[in-house]
Amino acid sequence: MMERIVFEFPHPDPPLQNAVLIAGLPGVGNIGKQVVEEVIRTYNLPVFSTLYSHYFPPQCFVSNSRIELPSHKIYLLRREQRKKGDMKGDIKGDVKETELPEDGKTGMLLNLFRNTDIVLLTGNCQSVSSEGQYDIAHRIVSTLAKHGLIAVISIGGYGTGTPDRRRLLITSTDEEKYTILKELLAHMTDTDVGQPEDEEGGKDMAGGKAGEKKSDEIEQSLTEIIGSAGLLPAVAPFYGIPGMCLMCTTLGVIADPLGAATALKFLSHLLDMDVPVGNLVERGKELEKLEVELLKRAGQQDEFKKEDVNYIF
Numbered sequence: 001m002m003e004r005i006v007f008e009f010p011h012p013d014p015p016l017q018n019a020v021l022i023a024g025l026p027g028v029g030n031i032g033k034q035v036v037e038e039v040i041r042t043y044n045l046p047v048f049s050t051l052y053s054h055y056f057p058p059q060c061f062v063s064n065s066r067i068e069l070p071s072h073k074i075y076l077l078r079r080e081q082r083k084k085g086d087m088k089g090d091i092k093g094d095v096k097e098t099e100l101p102e103d104g105k106t107g108m109l110l111n112l113f114r115n116t117d118i119v120l121l122t123g124n125c126q127s128v129s130s131e132g133q134y135d136i137a138h139r140i141v142s143t144l145a146k147h148g149l150i151a152v153i154s155i156g157g158y159g160t161g162t163p164d165r166r167r168l169l170i171t172s173t174d175e176e177k178y179t180i181l182k183e184l185l186a187h188m189t190d191t192d193v194g195q196p197e198d199e200e201g202g203k204d205m206a207g208g209k210a211g212e213k214k215s216d217e218i219e220q221s222l223t224e225i226i227g228s229a230g231l232l233p234a235v236a237p238f239y240g241i242p243g244m245c246l247m248c249t250t251l252g253v254i255a256d257p258l259g260a261a262t263a264l265k266f267l268s269h270l271l272d273m274d275v276p277v278g279n280l281v282e283r284g285k286e287l288e289k290l291e292v293e294l295l296k297r298a299g300q301q302d303e304f305k306k307e308d309v310n311y312i313f
Contacts, residue, residue, distance in 0.1 A: 005139050009049050019117045020152075022039070022154075025126050025227070027226075028157035050073050075120040077118040079117055082271070152242070157248055159251070166248050166250065172233070258281065
Protein backbone atom coordinates (compact mmCIF):
# COMPACT_ATOMS: atom_id res chain seq x y z
CA MET A 1 0.00 0.00 0.00
CA MET A 2 1.30 3.43 -0.89
CA GLU A 3 2.48 5.61 1.99
CA ARG A 4 0.58 8.79 2.69
CA ILE A 5 3.42 10.78 1.12
CA VAL A 6 5.85 9.30 -1.41
CA PHE A 7 8.71 11.71 -2.03
CA GLU A 8 12.18 10.58 -2.97
CA PHE A 9 14.68 13.39 -3.48
CA PRO A 10 17.92 12.00 -4.96
CA HIS A 11 21.21 13.61 -4.00
CA PRO A 12 21.82 16.19 -6.74
CA ASP A 13 25.15 15.91 -8.53
CA PRO A 14 26.79 18.29 -7.94
CA PRO A 15 25.17 19.10 -4.56
CA LEU A 16 22.92 22.13 -4.36
CA GLN A 17 24.53 25.40 -3.29
CA ASN A 18 22.48 27.80 -1.16
CA ALA A 19 19.24 26.61 -2.71
CA VAL A 20 16.09 28.76 -2.83
CA LEU A 21 12.71 27.05 -3.17
CA ILE A 22 10.26 28.78 -5.51
CA ALA A 23 6.82 27.25 -5.07
CA GLY A 24 3.85 27.83 -7.37
CA LEU A 25 0.89 25.47 -7.13
CA PRO A 26 -2.71 25.80 -8.36
CA GLY A 27 -4.56 28.56 -6.54
CA VAL A 28 -6.28 31.92 -6.95
CA GLY A 29 -5.70 33.07 -10.52
CA ASN A 30 -3.16 30.25 -10.87
CA ILE A 31 -0.55 32.99 -10.40
CA GLY A 32 2.19 30.84 -8.86
CA LYS A 33 1.67 27.84 -11.12
CA GLN A 34 1.96 29.97 -14.26
CA VAL A 35 5.11 31.69 -12.97
CA VAL A 36 6.92 28.44 -12.21
CA GLU A 37 5.78 26.78 -15.44
CA GLU A 38 7.09 29.72 -17.46
CA VAL A 39 10.52 29.38 -15.83
CA ILE A 40 10.50 25.65 -16.54
CA ARG A 41 9.52 26.25 -20.18
CA THR A 42 12.11 28.97 -20.69
CA TYR A 43 14.99 26.84 -19.45
CA ASN A 44 13.57 23.54 -20.75
CA LEU A 45 14.04 21.87 -17.37
CA PRO A 46 13.44 18.14 -16.84
CA VAL A 47 11.57 16.77 -13.83
CA PHE A 48 14.01 16.00 -11.02
CA SER A 49 11.66 14.48 -8.45
CA THR A 50 7.95 13.78 -7.98
CA LEU A 51 5.78 13.76 -4.85
CA TYR A 52 2.65 11.59 -4.67
CA SER A 53 0.23 11.51 -1.78
CA HIS A 54 -3.01 10.05 -0.44
CA TYR A 55 -3.83 13.61 0.57
CA PHE A 56 -4.32 14.63 -3.04
CA PRO A 57 -7.78 14.54 -4.70
CA PRO A 58 -9.16 11.06 -5.49
CA GLN A 59 -8.91 11.43 -9.25
CA CYS A 60 -6.53 11.20 -12.14
CA PHE A 61 -5.69 13.64 -14.90
CA VAL A 62 -6.00 12.71 -18.57
CA SER A 63 -4.01 14.35 -21.36
CA ASN A 64 -3.93 12.89 -24.89
CA SER A 65 -5.45 9.69 -23.49
CA ARG A 66 -2.60 9.39 -20.98
CA ILE A 67 -3.55 8.97 -17.31
CA GLU A 68 -1.50 10.70 -14.62
CA LEU A 69 -1.86 10.72 -10.85
CA PRO A 70 -2.15 14.00 -8.95
CA SER A 71 1.35 15.08 -7.98
CA HIS A 72 3.84 17.78 -7.14
CA LYS A 73 6.95 17.98 -9.28
CA ILE A 74 10.41 19.33 -8.49
CA TYR A 75 12.77 20.94 -11.03
CA LEU A 76 16.31 22.25 -10.55
CA LEU A 77 17.67 25.45 -12.08
CA ARG A 78 21.41 25.77 -11.54
CA ARG A 79 22.94 29.18 -11.09
CA GLU A 80 25.11 28.75 -14.20
CA GLN A 81 21.92 28.20 -16.25
CA ARG A 82 20.35 31.53 -15.30
CA LYS A 83 21.53 33.46 -18.37
CA LYS A 84 20.77 30.73 -20.88
CA GLY A 85 17.01 31.20 -21.10
CA ASP A 86 15.14 31.02 -24.39
CA MET A 87 14.25 34.65 -25.12
CA LYS A 88 11.77 33.71 -27.84
CA GLY A 89 8.27 34.96 -27.17
CA ASP A 90 9.50 38.18 -25.61
CA ILE A 91 7.83 41.49 -26.43
CA LYS A 92 9.26 44.90 -27.10
CA GLY A 93 9.93 46.72 -23.86
CA ASP A 94 9.57 43.49 -21.88
CA VAL A 95 13.07 43.51 -20.39
CA LYS A 96 14.51 46.67 -18.95
CA GLU A 97 17.43 46.84 -16.56
CA THR A 98 16.55 48.17 -13.13
CA GLU A 99 19.12 49.87 -10.96
CA LEU A 100 18.88 48.07 -7.66
CA PRO A 101 20.79 48.82 -4.45
CA GLU A 102 24.24 47.28 -4.46
CA ASP A 103 25.34 48.04 -0.90
CA GLY A 104 24.22 47.32 2.65
CA LYS A 105 21.90 44.49 3.65
CA THR A 106 19.86 44.86 0.47
CA GLY A 107 22.92 44.36 -1.70
CA MET A 108 24.01 41.39 0.41
CA LEU A 109 20.62 39.69 0.01
CA LEU A 110 20.61 40.35 -3.73
CA ASN A 111 24.10 38.93 -4.09
CA LEU A 112 23.10 35.86 -2.10
CA PHE A 113 19.89 35.20 -4.06
CA ARG A 114 21.61 35.73 -7.39
CA ASN A 115 24.24 33.11 -6.61
CA THR A 116 21.99 30.26 -5.62
CA ASP A 117 20.61 27.12 -7.15
CA ILE A 118 16.84 27.29 -7.54
CA VAL A 119 14.46 24.48 -6.67
CA LEU A 120 11.13 24.90 -8.49
CA LEU A 121 7.96 23.29 -7.17
CA THR A 122 4.68 23.04 -9.04
CA GLY A 123 1.96 20.48 -9.62
CA ASN A 124 -1.58 19.78 -10.76
CA CYS A 125 -3.29 19.93 -7.35
CA GLN A 126 -3.08 20.66 -3.65
CA SER A 127 -4.03 18.55 -0.67
CA VAL A 128 -7.77 18.34 0.01
CA SER A 129 -7.30 18.22 3.80
CA SER A 130 -5.72 20.42 6.46
CA GLU A 131 -3.66 17.48 7.72
CA GLY A 132 -2.31 16.90 4.24
CA GLN A 133 -1.42 20.55 3.71
CA TYR A 134 0.68 20.58 6.89
CA ASP A 135 2.27 17.16 6.36
CA ILE A 136 3.25 17.88 2.77
CA ALA A 137 4.62 21.34 3.57
CA HIS A 138 6.77 19.94 6.37
CA ARG A 139 7.91 17.01 4.23
CA ILE A 140 9.04 19.25 1.36
CA VAL A 141 10.85 21.83 3.49
CA SER A 142 12.47 19.29 5.84
CA THR A 143 13.74 17.27 2.87
CA LEU A 144 15.19 20.27 1.05
CA ALA A 145 16.69 21.60 4.30
CA LYS A 146 19.07 18.62 4.14
CA HIS A 147 20.27 19.85 0.75
CA GLY A 148 21.35 23.40 1.52
CA LEU A 149 17.99 25.21 1.40
CA ILE A 150 18.39 28.82 2.58
CA ALA A 151 15.00 30.36 1.73
CA VAL A 152 11.43 29.49 0.75
CA ILE A 153 9.54 31.81 -1.59
CA SER A 154 5.97 30.91 -2.48
CA ILE A 155 3.92 32.71 -5.12
CA GLY A 156 0.18 33.14 -4.97
CA GLY A 157 -2.78 35.23 -5.98
CA TYR A 158 -4.88 37.54 -3.82
CA GLY A 159 -8.40 37.80 -5.19
CA THR A 160 -9.82 41.31 -4.96
CA GLY A 161 -12.87 40.87 -7.18
CA THR A 162 -12.00 44.10 -8.99
CA PRO A 163 -10.06 44.76 -12.21
CA ASP A 164 -7.61 47.23 -10.65
CA ARG A 165 -4.01 47.41 -11.77
CA ARG A 166 -2.05 44.37 -10.54
CA ARG A 167 -0.20 45.00 -7.29
CA LEU A 168 2.49 42.91 -5.65
CA LEU A 169 2.20 42.11 -1.96
CA ILE A 170 5.04 40.76 0.17
CA THR A 171 4.84 38.83 3.44
CA SER A 172 7.64 37.13 5.33
CA THR A 173 8.51 35.25 8.49
CA ASP A 174 11.62 37.44 8.74
CA GLU A 175 11.21 41.17 9.40
CA GLU A 176 14.57 42.11 7.92
CA LYS A 177 13.98 40.26 4.66
CA TYR A 178 10.48 41.71 4.44
CA THR A 179 11.92 45.23 4.67
CA ILE A 180 14.57 44.47 2.05
CA LEU A 181 12.10 42.97 -0.41
CA LYS A 182 9.81 45.97 0.03
CA GLU A 183 12.77 48.21 -0.81
CA LEU A 184 13.48 46.20 -3.95
CA LEU A 185 9.83 46.40 -4.94
CA ALA A 186 9.91 50.17 -4.56
CA HIS A 187 12.79 50.36 -7.06
CA MET A 188 10.75 48.64 -9.76
CA THR A 189 8.44 50.92 -11.71
CA ASP A 190 5.65 50.30 -14.18
CA THR A 191 8.00 51.31 -16.99
CA ASP A 192 10.55 48.77 -15.78
CA VAL A 193 8.05 46.02 -16.50
CA GLY A 194 6.70 47.17 -19.84
CA GLN A 195 3.84 49.45 -18.90
CA PRO A 196 3.78 52.87 -20.60
CA GLU A 197 4.11 55.93 -18.43
CA ASP A 198 0.98 57.90 -17.72
CA GLU A 199 0.93 61.67 -17.53
CA GLU A 200 2.52 61.54 -14.08
CA GLY A 201 5.35 59.25 -15.17
CA GLY A 202 5.97 55.66 -14.24
CA LYS A 203 4.66 54.61 -10.83
CA ASP A 204 6.17 51.96 -8.61
CA MET A 205 4.64 48.51 -8.47
CA ALA A 206 3.09 49.35 -5.12
CA GLY A 207 1.43 52.53 -6.43
CA GLY A 208 -1.78 53.09 -8.32
CA LYS A 209 -4.13 55.48 -10.06
CA ALA A 210 -6.63 57.65 -8.27
CA GLY A 211 -9.30 55.55 -6.56
CA GLU A 212 -7.15 52.40 -6.56
CA LYS A 213 -5.75 50.91 -3.42
CA LYS A 214 -1.98 50.78 -3.09
CA SER A 215 -0.11 47.67 -2.04
CA ASP A 216 0.39 48.84 1.54
CA GLU A 217 -3.34 49.41 1.91
CA ILE A 218 -4.14 46.00 0.44
CA GLU A 219 -1.55 44.31 2.67
CA GLN A 220 -3.40 45.67 5.69
CA SER A 221 -6.48 43.73 4.59
CA LEU A 222 -4.48 40.55 3.98
CA THR A 223 -5.00 38.48 7.13
CA GLU A 224 -4.55 34.91 5.89
CA ILE A 225 -2.96 32.95 3.06
CA ILE A 226 -4.65 29.64 2.40
CA GLY A 227 -2.95 26.45 1.23
CA SER A 228 0.62 25.82 0.17
CA ALA A 229 1.32 29.47 -0.67
CA GLY A 230 0.98 30.22 3.03
CA LEU A 231 2.11 27.02 4.71
CA LEU A 232 5.36 26.39 2.84
CA PRO A 233 6.96 29.67 3.95
CA ALA A 234 5.22 29.52 7.34
CA VAL A 235 6.76 26.16 8.34
CA ALA A 236 10.23 27.08 7.05
CA PRO A 237 11.41 28.65 10.36
CA PHE A 238 10.96 25.26 12.06
CA TYR A 239 14.04 24.26 10.04
CA GLY A 240 15.97 27.49 10.57
CA ILE A 241 14.96 28.86 7.16
CA PRO A 242 13.20 32.16 6.39
CA GLY A 243 9.97 32.01 4.43
CA MET A 244 8.50 34.62 2.10
CA CYS A 245 5.31 34.84 0.06
CA LEU A 246 4.95 36.98 -3.05
CA MET A 247 1.31 37.60 -3.92
CA CYS A 248 -0.25 39.45 -6.82
CA THR A 249 -3.69 40.98 -6.70
CA THR A 250 -6.05 39.48 -9.24
CA LEU A 251 -9.71 39.45 -10.17
CA GLY A 252 -9.69 35.91 -8.87
CA VAL A 253 -12.32 34.24 -11.04
CA ILE A 254 -10.18 32.97 -13.94
CA ALA A 255 -6.53 32.17 -14.59
CA ASP A 256 -4.60 35.44 -14.66
CA PRO A 257 -1.51 35.40 -16.94
CA LEU A 258 -1.08 39.16 -16.52
CA GLY A 259 -0.87 38.78 -12.76
CA ALA A 260 1.63 35.97 -13.24
CA ALA A 261 3.68 38.23 -15.52
CA THR A 262 3.77 40.86 -12.79
CA ALA A 263 5.07 38.41 -10.19
CA LEU A 264 7.50 36.82 -12.64
CA LYS A 265 9.09 40.13 -13.56
CA PHE A 266 9.88 40.91 -9.93
CA LEU A 267 11.13 37.38 -9.29
CA SER A 268 13.37 37.54 -12.36
CA HIS A 269 15.00 40.72 -11.10
CA LEU A 270 15.38 39.29 -7.60
CA LEU A 271 17.01 36.05 -8.77
CA ASP A 272 18.75 37.43 -11.87
CA MET A 273 16.90 35.19 -14.34
CA ASP A 274 16.34 35.73 -18.05
CA VAL A 275 12.68 34.79 -18.24
CA PRO A 276 10.57 36.85 -20.68
CA VAL A 277 6.95 37.58 -19.83
CA GLY A 278 5.80 37.94 -23.43
CA ASN A 279 4.01 34.60 -23.55
CA LEU A 280 2.08 35.38 -20.39
CA VAL A 281 1.16 38.84 -21.64
CA GLU A 282 -0.18 37.48 -24.92
CA ARG A 283 -2.29 34.89 -23.12
CA GLY A 284 -3.51 37.57 -20.76
CA LYS A 285 -4.68 39.76 -23.60
CA GLU A 286 -6.66 36.86 -25.00
CA LEU A 287 -8.45 36.45 -21.66
CA GLU A 288 -9.25 40.13 -21.24
CA LYS A 289 -12.49 39.83 -23.21
CA LEU A 290 -13.64 36.95 -21.01
CA GLU A 291 -12.77 38.96 -17.91
CA VAL A 292 -14.85 41.90 -19.16
CA GLU A 293 -17.80 39.61 -19.88
CA LEU A 294 -17.62 38.03 -16.42
CA LEU A 295 -17.64 41.45 -14.79
CA LYS A 296 -20.63 42.50 -16.83
CA ARG A 297 -22.51 39.39 -15.85
CA ALA A 298 -21.74 40.16 -12.23
CA GLY A 299 -23.44 43.51 -12.65
CA GLN A 300 -20.26 45.53 -12.44
CA GLN A 301 -20.31 47.02 -15.92
CA ASP A 302 -21.07 50.50 -14.57
CA GLU A 303 -17.94 50.41 -12.39
CA PHE A 304 -15.72 48.91 -15.03
CA LYS A 305 -14.46 50.81 -18.03
CA LYS A 306 -12.04 49.07 -20.28
CA GLU A 307 -9.91 52.14 -20.94
CA ASP A 308 -9.28 52.64 -17.22
CA VAL A 309 -7.69 49.26 -16.66
CA ASN A 310 -3.91 49.25 -16.34
CA TYR A 311 -1.78 46.19 -15.93
CA ILE A 312 1.75 45.74 -14.70
CA PHE A 313 3.48 43.18 -16.88
